[in-house]
Amino acid sequence: MLSALVGYLFIIGCYGIVTSRNLVHLTLCLSVAQSSTYVLLLGVGFREGDAVPVVQPGEPVEPLADPLVQALALTDIVVGATVSALLLALAVQVHKTRGTVDPNELVAQHG
């Protein structure tokens, strides 16, 4: 079930990028594709009945969700935010330079 969701998010994000007519939309689609990895990370570290992995010293350690993948999901989100910010900045520049944000109208390089 979870793996189906991961695959769906990745594919639908990529589909959006392939067919995109707008660079802002394209950036958001990339974020959707990236969010598939958040779900994957959290899914890998979780079993039914696991507690939140926040414990004080001395507390009895119950079965906890894996904190490592949760930390990595945070890292992943930071990376995603950086890339989105950069792409949006480039989109703004494209609009200033060309007066369009449609990737189909960018024709400076090919072949």
Added chain:
Amino acid sequence: MTATVALPIALVIPVVASALLMVLGRRGSRWTDAVAQAATVSTAVLLIAVAAGWTRGPAVHWIAGWQPTSGAIPGIPLVGDLPATVTAAVAAVLVTASLVYSVRYFEQVRPLYPVLLLTLLTGMVGFVLSGDLFNLFVFYEVIGVSAYALAGYRIHHEGPLQGAINFAVSNTLGSLLLLAGGVFVYARTGTPNLAEAGTVLAGSDAGPLVLAAYVLIAAGLFVKAAVVPFHFWHADAHAVAPTPVCALFAAIMIQLGVVVFARVHWVVFADALASHVDALRAILTAAATLTAVVAAVMATLQNHIKRLLAFSSVAHSGVILAGIAMLDPDGATGSGLYLVAHAATKAALFLGLGIVLHRYGSVDEGELHGRGRSTPVVGVMFTIGGLALAGTPPFGITLGKQLIDEALLHHGHAWLVVCLVLVSGLTAGAVVRVATRVFLGWGRPAASHEAADAEEADEYETEEAHGRTPAVMAVPMALLLVAALAAGIVPGVRSVAASAGHALTSPDTYQALVLGGEAVEAVIPATPGLTLKGVAIGSAGFAVALLVAAGALMPRRRPRWLGHLAQAGSAAVTPLRAVHSGHVGDYVAWLLTGVAVLGTGVAVLLR
């Protein structure tokens, strides 16, 4: 100093220096350059010290002291074994050369430029030193984000924006594939640590989860390595980045993808997939051949010289992958030597192109026709670089190629040896053709590049044409060519390459170093220098290069059958040019196709 201390310092120096420049160097001045250069030089020195064994102790650093205790805590190591430190040192040396060159290249260097170069260096060093899959992902994106910004450096023009967007979207998807593969390995083994994951997987049969992880990790790293069909972003990013940055992209950045792929392949997967080694060899050989051939053909079709050299780099990246694909120490040794020699040669060619752009304000073959006559020295160096690319003896590329070819012949791939001679000849022939047209004015002028914006952007890069070339631009180019020659004739280079090749292909050595903290002395087999066979193959590449250049320069003198062949060829390559559309959506569709093909190949052949 112990190696444990040297490794993190080598990584931290460029980070601190770039932060310092960001805060203090708002205006950009001489001392900004000095700080940046001091940082890259000290990183290079530290890495060379670890590589050469001048430091004490095993070359592993556990970040924050999180060393695994009976597998309870996943540790995060930086691993400075020979192949990793040598590659990282090459990156640091090239960034230094690029910074020195840039001092006079730009009219005014904005402080952001050295900051981005230092971040790129951090990413590259971290990427090869990483001993765990999750840090590989992080450094993949550190390289990425600084490189996207560098590609789009001339932000007021359409070309750089398009190139940066294509680059960013493709590589981000690549990083997601790498991350997903890493998560699969973690799910199967309970550790992201390469050495530990390899140990866990070694005893068991590879299930579907492991195969899926392999496909995802390979695809993610192939995007970085610009393996066809994951390569489309590469030429677009090159055509627009400032020339000293292109030198880094083409000479070392994409090759790191191949190096890290080799590392992950051997440390994590080699034992688990040992029974499928023939199938894997077939798959990787196919990928390498496709990359080398497609990119070599594309290179000869370019008149925009930056794009030409970019495709040439993809082709040579394919040759390096071909050596790795033999999955034995000899092939890896050849690839390592080839990588270093190619890095020096290709960086020299880009710096030479930068000098041309600085002097004449263009990188278009047609527009530059005959204008290079006033810079004969650069012309000679550019031609030498082109011929070195063909595998002309006695440059380092010849020796690397000889070792790769011997590995290919050992596995019965004589056809691929012939194929790679043609690839070398085509890419080098294109460079010689450009050099003859630009510096001698021979042949008919090439058709001018159609996109006016690209030219305008090129002119903007150096502000205006200059009357003379500063020494800080010509000297790095000359030194790099000397290095490319030294890689071929200095005997010490061969034994370092052999040790590195054996270290890269031996998971046991890596695991003993990381998990046991003991450096196992590799027994270095005596590597012969250039043999007659190597000279013959290199000379064949040289001959093909001259034929290709002559055929392009003198279309009338071609025998009729060759003319027909050329016509048929150009009809055949029209669709090939068309798929390099510059459209980011198309590139993503190709990337997904590549993943599907790779996945199908692995699923069919490894069952």
